[in-house]
Amino acid sequence: MIRDASGMLNAYSGDGAVDEMTETLIRRRQSLLGPAYRLFYERPIHMVRGEGPWLFDASGERYLDAYNNVVSVGHCHPHIVDAIARQAAVLNTHTRYLGDSILDYAERILATMPDALGNIMFTCTGSEANDLALRVARHCTDRKGVIVTQLAYHGVTQAVSEVSPSLGFGGERPPHVRTIAAPDTYRLEGDIAELLAAQTRQAVAELEAAGYGVAALMCDTIFSSDGVFTTRGLLSGAAAAVQAAGGLYIADEVQAGFGRTGENMWGFARHGVTPDIVTMGKPMGNGHPVAAAIMRPELLAQFGERARYFNTFGGNTVSCAAAAATLDVIEQEGLPANADKVGAYFRQRLQTLMTRHDCIGDVRGAGLFLGLELVSARDGKIPNATLASRVVNGMRDKRILISTTGIHGNVLKIRPPLIWQQEHVDMFVDSLDSLLKDLAR
């Protein structure tokens, strides 16, 4: 069994940890898809069905999904399934014909944004939305430099992989990219927002000195791959610093958006800033490939002067139906408020667990995006990535799905569907409690 640093399965060596059918699937997969694909867990799961907060494997076992933020309103929500099926049967076409569904959706989603953000462009993936945001930022500033956090992830196109340190930069940081610290509220002391602002000013100066200038600061507003940091206001100084230098602040809401962080639809609201561009993706269509970049019309006016952009599938009629239906459910089921309420209960129960388990160093969260820091000693806050990997795999064996994140690989990343209720939290916390007891033996 060969695992990479994040505990994901890379290649299977046939050591008998999984049954024969699973091993056959893994071997077929390696042979057909090649080595760039990773599997979750030491014993990967063959999923065949999803329903609400649950996933089911090929043998009928049920798993509590505490990880998949794409299916934000629950697996196979009938309202969205129906909307996709109905629209796919009537018309699936692109934006070079007129249609009203794209405009109706645009109005609804723009109404959730600050007034200054008045235009939306549709893509299919968060990567494409971030890539477009960078293109617009570079076009409008006539500069190339980008500032991101230490272990940021913004996607897989060439341009956004270059500003995604979590992908390893292919060995070397590109010269037009600068990083600021992950806002590690657990370990850093003092005013972290001011620290980020100071580092942003320094990065701007370096990019200017190197002749690139600063096009943008791009930040995931919940710092998912940096380790999930949820303190309010962390980005206020950094965003102001980049805007003062004539660069754009791009809020990457692919992870935090659509009510996940609780009372607000968007993570940037928790930082008290107004972005120049907001990107969104994963949960936008509850699994259907739809994403978008929302921005100030002045930027698009400039971009539109010389550049053309047509995304064949972006904003097509079926994508818009999926996105509108997802927004219906978020609104009708009051999911931001639910995320807020259930998330608060979740954090409180996890904090109670800290009294029984010394290995829990910190519990963080906003709404239903939580991070739980595992340490080998609370004194010194020494990260314990080995334990984190054991917990992820141990929870999998208890049929609860999570993963790890963070600079040290020791933070449990917990992002259940926003429909979770207290009973799901209890199931999760009781299982984690029992697992940590077992692992401590």
Next chain:
Amino acid sequence: MIRDASGMLNAYSGDGAVDEMTETLIRRRQSLLGPAYRLFYERPIHMVRGEGPWLFDASGERYLDAYNNVVSVGHCHPHIVDAIARQAAVLNTHTRYLGDSILDYAERILATMPDALGNIMFTCTGSEANDLALRVARHCTDRKGVIVTQLAYHGVTQAVSEVSPSLGFGGERPPHVRTIAAPDTYRLEGDIAELLAAQTRQAVAELEAAGYGVAALMCDTIFSSDGVFTTRGLLSGAAAAVQAAGGLYIADEVQAGFGRTGENMWGFARHGVTPDIVTMGKPMGNGHPVAAAIMRPELLAQFGERARYFNTFGGNTVSCAAAAATLDVIEQEGLPANADKVGAYFRQRLQTLMTRHDCIGDVRGAGLFLGLELVSARDGKIPNATLASRVVNGMRDKRILISTTGIHGNVLKIRPPLIWQQEHVDMFVDSLDSLLKDLAR
């Protein structure tokens, strides 16, 4: 009415050419989506329904679709609609769990490829597939230079827009990009394949001298945006030249793939070459956002050593269901053979039209991808873009959908669904005949 060079509507000035409802939609659209979005036709169409080869507008008028290559097996084909609806109701999840549908599809599609091309990676759009192909090519060659044709289009991410001269390079050709001629079989004389090969060798030398080296030659195998050139073997020398220089030949099949060019599933087969990477998209899921890059496993082995790639929606269970159902229809309805047969009839009827209309300079095509060159004089082959724009808009008024392409903007681009029969060809040709007569008056 402000149109761009290709005859697409840019901004609507309210000159009364469209009815009030249409004008309202156009104004809402400009205000919400901004200026980067373009509409087809001087009088844009509000589409509300699709069925087989037909589209229907809001007033119930029926249009013959001779343009949309995405819905390659026909609008709203029930087999694909059912597959999407069924899978969306059961499970829509990503590739970090095991599943067999992605592997079954991978086996089927890889079986249509040369043996050397043994791995597939899934994305959501052709742009993402081409972007990934470039990432792999640059990683494996440790070089940056790319060679493309004169007016190539490969997509909208930053990296692929840089190798898409048809988007205008934002003003200036990037220094790591070189172009070779569009293989204009109508105007160029002599051995065009050898001309492209010689220009490729020259471009390789220039890229090496500039310190970039050559990572890849990327070519649309039917040269859609260059003007639709369909002579066999055009790419054989150029592909060999780049491979001899240690670069990769990337066949962009986003336009030509999946049987559109007739007897073969893939356009590169008509050139007698074996690509290192093949990319595909648009018709892969008949409108559902699914795309892929197929490549030599040795390349992915190298890429996988340092790079990671995870596309959240790429190859998800619903995408695979859509792609598999589309492939079912292509196979069961024998669409490549139909494209071959109906395409041959189509070309023959258009060629007959040449005897009556001097403005038709050339008729080209492979399967159901046709190009018709409009000239102001056959002597001198003088391109007539104004006429082409008039024909596109005139055909729209006769409720037949086409567009223009090519370096001179004078080539009618004709790409109907592969289910067309002779009756649709007759309807098209009779309408064009009558329109050209009217316009000649």
